[in-house]
Amino acid sequence: MKVFISGNIAPIGLKQLEENNIEVTQWKENRQITSEELIEACQNQDGLISVGPNKINADFLNACKHLKVIALHSVGFDQVDVKEANKLDIAIGNTPGVLSGATADTAFLLMLAVSRKAFYLHKKILKGEWKNYEPTPELGIELNGKTLGIFGMGKIGLEMAKKCIGAYQMPVIYHNRSNNEEAEKAIGAKYVSFEELLAQSDVLSIHTALTDETKDKFNLDVFKQMKREAIFINTARGGIHNEHDLTEALEQGIIWGAGLDVTNPEPMSADNPLLNMENVAVLPHIGSATQETRNAMAEIIVKNILAGIKGEPLPHQVN
Ligand code: DGY
Numbered sequence: 001m002k003v004f005i006s007g008n009i010a011p012i013g014l015k016q017l018e019e020n021n022i023e024v025t026q027w028k029e030n031r032q033i034t035s036e037e038l039i040e041a042c043q044n045q046d047g048l049i050s051v052g053p054n055k056i057n058a059d060f061l062n063a064c065k066h067l068k069v070i071a072l073h074s075v076g077f078d079q080v081d082v083k084e085a086n087k088l089d090i091a092i093g094n095t096p097g098v099l100s101g102a103t104a105d106t107a108f109l110l111m112l113a114v115s116r117k118a119f120y121l122h123k124k125i126l127k128g129e130w131k132n133y134e135p136t137p138e139l140g141i142e143l144n145g146k147t148l149g150i151f152g153m154g155k156i157g158l159e160m161a162k163k164c165i166g167a168y169q170m171p172v173i174y175h176n177r178s179n180n181e182e183a184e185k186a187i188g189a190k191y192v193s194f195e196e197l198l199a200q201s202d203v204l205s206i207h208t209a210l211t212d213e214t215k216d217k218f219n220l221d222v223f224k225q226m227k228r229e230a231i232f233i234n235t236a237r238g239g240i241h242n243e244h245d246l247t248e249a250l251e252q253g254i255i256w257g258a259g260l261d262v263t264n265p266e267p268m269s270a271d272n273p274l275l276n277m278e279n280v281a282v283l284p285h286i287g288s289a290t291q292e293t294r295n296a297m298a299e300i301i302v303k304n305i306l307a308g309i310k311g312e313p314l315p316h317q318v319n
Contacts, residue, residue, distance in 0.1 A: 001309050004041050006033050007051030009073060010291075013298025020306055027051075039063045047305050049073060053266065056080040061088055069308020071301045072318075074288075075099055078210040078237060082319045093304030093314040097155065098296035099288035104159030106287045107205050107235045110259025111164075113281040114231050116140035120278045138278055141229065141256070143168045149192075149201025150174040151217075152208025152236065153183045160205055161187055173200055198225040203233060210237035218242065223249035231257045231279075235287050238264030243274075250277055261287050 003017065005026045017024050027033045027041065032052050042048050042064045050056060051073040061084045071093040072080070085092050113119055117138050124130060148164045150157040153174040164170040165187055172189040174180065175197040183189040192200065204226065208214050218232065218241035226232070232255055234241055243264050249255050257279030263272075266285055274280050288297065304314040 001046045002044065003047040003049060003305055003309075004045045005049040005051065006038060006041070006054055007073070009049060009051060009301060010294045010298035012295050013049075013302050016299065016302040017305070020302075022305070022309075035060060042067060046309050047071065049301055049305065050079075053079055056085070056092070058084040061085055061090060065090070068311065069093065069305055069314065071304040071308065071314075073297060073301060076209060076237060077318045078239070080318070086319050091304075091308045091314050092318045093301070093308065093316050094318050095297040095300045096316055098300065099293050100155040100159045102290045102293040103156045103207075103235055103287040104163055105290075106261050106283065107156075107160045107207070107233050107259075108163045108167075110233050110235065110261060110281050110283065111143065111203055111205070111231060114233075114257040114259040114279055115143055117278050119281040143170065143203070146170055146202035147200055148172045149197045149204040150189070151194075151197060151204065151206050152176060152214075153180040153189060154207060156235075157205070157207035158183050158186070158189075160207065161189060164203070170203070173197060195225065198222060199227070201230060202227065203231045205233040206236045206240055208236055208240065210239045214240050216240075216242045218246065220245035220248060220254075223254050226255050228253060228256065230255045231259065233259045235261040238262040238266060247273055250274070250280060261285055 002023045005024060007027055035055055038054055039060060047069040048067055049071045056070060056079055058081050061081060065088045067090050069091045075094050075096045077092065077094050080092055082092065117140055148161060148170040150161055150172065153176050161172045165172065172187060173192045174189050175192055175194050179191050223245060246258060250258060259281045261283045262285055268282060275282060300316055304316060307314045
């Protein structure tokens with residue numbers, strides 16, 4: 001059986017594929033594979049391990065309808081036309097559960113970095129601009145007791161909330177399509193309307209999937225309903241905020257700061273104005289990038305591939 005991998009996965013995954021006699025071909029170039037190259041590479045393959053934002057759309061799926069299984073190197077599957085995959089009977093697998101802690105850590109890191117302007121001040125040192133000790137340099141804000149708003153209270157949102165309660169005793173409010181009773185019981189999170197979430201959050205952290213409903217959800221109108229001291233954090237998908245509007249909201253002081261692990265587009269270009277703002281911290285989509293999490297993801301991916309190739313239900317199947 002043959003599998004194409006469109007990037008790197010943790011070595012443990014490669015080893016397990018080899019142990020199961022799977023013949024692997026891997027994309028080795030230091031750039032994202034194009035759609036045409038991906039279609040070409042998947043001919044004569046039984047499965048695909050899709051690493052990165054490859055568009056698994058109708059065109060791709062129809063050009064590769066011989067594939068038995070596509071194992072995503074992500075929990076998110078917004079890049080997949082699930083309906084088309086269903087029609088063509090191609091199993092799609094993802095990696096839920098194992099990356100909640102690491103992704104919540106990234107959200108927490110960004111929150112703290114923004115609150116103390118850490119990335120901006122680090123850049124000043126690199127530029128040789130640390131000249132003396134200043135009692136009132138660019139001042140940060142404290143997080144203790146501030147209200148955390150979670151948009152999308154699932155596993156990752158709950159992990160983020162637990163960290164914020166543990167570190168800063170932050171009361172937690174959240175907005176979802178439906179109540180998350182587990183979060184309400186476990187940490188006393190309070191369900192609020194979207195408008196209340198915007199009005200009351202000091203830190204608003206996004207932990208929802210990118211869907212037609214959430215695309216561009218955080219736009220200028222929405223930022224205007226947030227507190228002027230609010231910090232906006234997005235570790236979910238860049239398409240959930242409108243980057244132009246976010247830039248304007250920050251430039252005009254409509255909100256205080258932003259921490260992004262996801263941008264739109266990705267990669268963000270080096271001359272993006274957000275990168276020079278004092279109250280902004282940006283990371284290159286590293287939410288789940290720890291050794292432990294990437295190993296766990298690779299192991300799930302292999303399980304998904306092996307099941308899919310045998311025509312069995314995947315342990316983590318999205319369709
Ligand atoms: C995920 O698992 O969805 C991460 O964001 C990587 O894409």
